[in-house]
Amino acid sequence: MKCYIKLIAVLDKDENRHFVELTPGLNIITGSSSTGKTALMEIFDYCFGSSDYTVPKGIIRDYAKLYYITLQFSKYMLVLARDPTEPQKGFIKELTNLEEIESLTKGKFNFFDDNFIYPLRDFKNKLNRHFDIDFSSIDEDDSKIKWSGRRSPTPSIRSFTSFCLQHQNLIANKHAIFYRFEEKEKKEQAIEHFKIFMGIVDQDYFYTKQKQNQLVEEIKSVERSIKREVNNESSIKAKLGIILDDYYSLTGNKLLNIEMDEIYNKPEKTLQLLKQNVIKIDSTSTNYEIRKKELDGLHSQCIAEKRILLNKKSTIESSINHISAFNEDLSSINLIQDTDIKTCQCPFCQSEINPMISEAHDLTDAINWLNEELQATPYLAEPLKEELNLVKNKIENKNKEIQEIETNLIKLAKETEDLQNKTSISQLAEKYQLRFEIILEEIETKKRSNLIKKLNDLKSEEKKIQKEINKRYSIERNLEKLELEINKMMNQIGEKFDFEESYRPINLNFLLKNFDLFHKDQKRNTNTYLRAMGSGANWLYSHLSLFLSLHSLFATHKECKIPPILFLDQPTQVYFPNFHDDNAEEFKPENSVFKSELAKIDDDLSSVKKMFKEFIEFCQNHKDENGDILTQLIVTDHVDNLDILQNNDKNKQKTNEQEQKSQNQIYDFNSYVRARWRNTGEGFIKLKK
Template sequence: MNAFVKYIGVIDSSDNSHYVPFYEGLNIITGKSSTGKSALIEIFDYCFGSSEFTVPEGVITDVAKLYFTILALGDSILILARKPYREGKKIYIKVEDGIKIENINSNYFEEDYFLNEKDFKLELGHYFGIDIDDTDTDLQVRENRNQKNPRPSIRNFMSFILQHQNLVANKHSIFYRFDEKEKREQTIEQFKIFMGIVDQNYFILMQNLNEYMRMLKSLKKEEDKVLNYELLLKNTLKDNISKYQIITGRKLFEENIDNILLNPRNYLELIKEMNIDIDYKDNTYTNRLNTLRQNRDKILIEKRELENKEYKIDTSIIAIDKYKRDIKTISDFNLETNSDSICTFCKSPNHVLGKTTNELVDAFEWLNLELKKTPYLLDSFVKDKASTIKEIKEKEKEIDSISKEIKDIENISKKLIEKESLEKQAQKLLMKMESIFEEILINRKNDIEKQKKEIKNQISTIKDELENKYNVDNKIKKVERHINSYMNKIGKKLDFEETYNPINFR
């Protein structure tokens, strides 16, 4: 829709109409000072619903009975008018197919078309395509903020319509600045609305997109929990399968744990139907116990080596720290360099001694440089210590884990002494494993992958629609190029001062 101002005017107390006509394109108004030029922009702003009356006081405000602005909107004419502020805040708005300016007087402006400010701004916004009442792009953010984004207002659009005098031909600014940071940010954010790039459906799509993105993120977290829980169940099952072999002397399954978990239901049924058979000649119990004790001893040796390394690092740190304090009191080693020395007796030059002296000077310079570097070694030792402590803790965890397994195996014999047969111990293990298999099956019923796929499809669909229908970033760049081009086209026809040339508005 193309729109432009046709008339800005005043009806005086004698019911005479005074107006300035405008035409499509650039209109330039010239005249002497105090002849009403500045009042035009303020009348326009006032008729567009300004909450302040800023028409300069003088002849116009003394005799004005009504202020009006008439615009061409496509094939229609939009008439806006207001009485002086002291006579009320209602604003006139009406659409006509056409109008004859010479017939405009106070009788034309019927009271039924005067609206209060709030209703007027909403009605006026409709004519400029501002029919959006929800500009939030993320409902969760709105909930956290506990309020909706402000509704787009025709008043915010004024930033792109009006120019203050001190900004005309200003090479640093195109649109007038805001005193309020919040209002400035709102206007910038709503630019795509004023330019007709987006509609209400765009914001609904953005809300849905952000909601789906949040759901996908939540599912990924849930998936991580499920995977971590299954890993825990897997390790527990693996330990119990190993214990079963130690107790019975027989392998429970020939397959490894990964293959078993490919079809947990099948192995669950096998366990339910399994008869326990003890191999009393098997030495798995003794072999496993000995292997664990050997591994624990090996890791203990490694841990002690690391503790010795930590002690040496601590000693080095203490020594370097002391050196840093001492070096402040030590001066650099210096040696004067001479060219060739002269023999006292024969007065002949000694080239060899001069060469040796220079080599000694080089050695002193190297020593001074290395001494200055020494304090910086402290950082390296501190890092080494942190790394060594981490390794020690890992070794301690390994020792604790092996010790626990040794204790569990030793408990098999202890339970035998306490009259709990190997068959009974094996039966208890089978019951535990049965429970683990059932937990794995329940854990896998939550088909997260399927939900993720559905949500990803929704996200893809929304992104495609946003790209194909709106493509906001590219359209804003296109609008920016159009504004730049149009401003430069106008600028080249005006007589700017030399400091403003060459014209390149952006």
């Protein structure tokens, strides 16, 4: 998203304006301690919708009535303001009128109209739209919403600050890399939303994924229905088989001469065959007798098997009861812990006699074994209980078999009774055929084949959607490309910083799946994570290499929604840690280091110059087709008046006078200074006397 901060300002309680004007590229705000440098980042964060009011305590907090910033987009300017006394509100207004824009720094000041003040939630939503972040849903599966009762947090401009702000206590931190990542939820959101911020996915992607997941759920539902149908199919085939057997035993002839699978799968054809069927009775058939003997034999066998199972059940229950009773007795037994061996003494020579030492040792071993066995006894019941459940299930299944056999025997007896009551065999046969036809008609109406067709149609549609997603988004491949691009740029930048020799050549790797950063040692094939890299300089350069590479990505990818704006608060503190004592009117490196480190001040100053040289070159390397710088680096620090080219590029060939002049202009430290607060009374807030 092409934009930059043009103005960071405070309106004090006397209606006076205090501001710093910024430009694309490198912006340096330098000065002594307690002049308001760090407050610039906090004011930006607060005006950018932060719920926390973190502007440092002091003169700015005491006198501020209103904080405001302006963001310059290509065709308009956006003004954002916050009143510290009304933290739940925010002011947002789009400007194109030149007079209104100039009124922010000149002329009368009656700009902040109440009509543009909104509740903080609405303020953030309006700000989101300026960065093309207007997502109503980012859930890929609606069923999770129904199950959990809540939607996933939609992306917000608040996640941008994790990529744009490097605070004083963060920029050289070995334990943390990103602002706000100490909160697990915010870290996970930023990682999850990164593909949105980089323009890899849009709102349609999430709607399409929701539709796909709905199809997946429908597919599972139909598959369950088909599975039920398959189970039901076995049951129906069994019923049909029984009717066919009964018909055969009654008439001595088969009702149909086709296989059961064909009967089930082609019910309409089977019904046509039944209409043509003529019932024939074979009076000489012995099928009834055979069927009766078969059922009687099965009945006797099942009864016998059931009794065996009942005996086994009784034995197991008895064993469990014995173990339970033993456990109760065991709880009242005091386990033997040791033995007491007494020695005998000879009444004549007074010598000790120990004839039972070896027996005592054997007894001790026996006591220990017995104790272990007794302690293990309570657990013997567990496998028995499991076996008891298995036996009970077998008995239940055997009861069902017996019941089914008895039902068939009753039917045979009923046939004989009907015949005795002068019901003809033909009539009984017709009843069996009618029952057979009724079941076939039920099969035909269900039309299981429709479920299979529906399943195939759903699967085809789901594959079509997946193909569309792969074609339009290619998320994994695009994230892999971005990761490679980040790592390549990160190591190009890192080579220009003064990492320790043990990390050269620098080989930093950043993983987009979890935002981990580590140095990969190719020789040893080991990964050294930031927290183990040692030295504040290594931590600082790792942060700078990563964030500059990320902002290279933000500046050069047109679909990216994150503005290429990066705040760096006091990056030189690694070399000059004594900044809190810096109150001089002129920056002197020797005043900002500990006395014990004065010997290496020239080396430290050389490293700092390299750092600022890289800042300048980074901005110069990121321009659009019109030559306009795309990135904005805002560095707040104590260092000042650096001769950046001195002690740098020692091996570089001499340049001619014109080239030298051009180089001096590009690397002129003072040309990037937007504010300098060193003299007495100077600072971001200048109170009028």
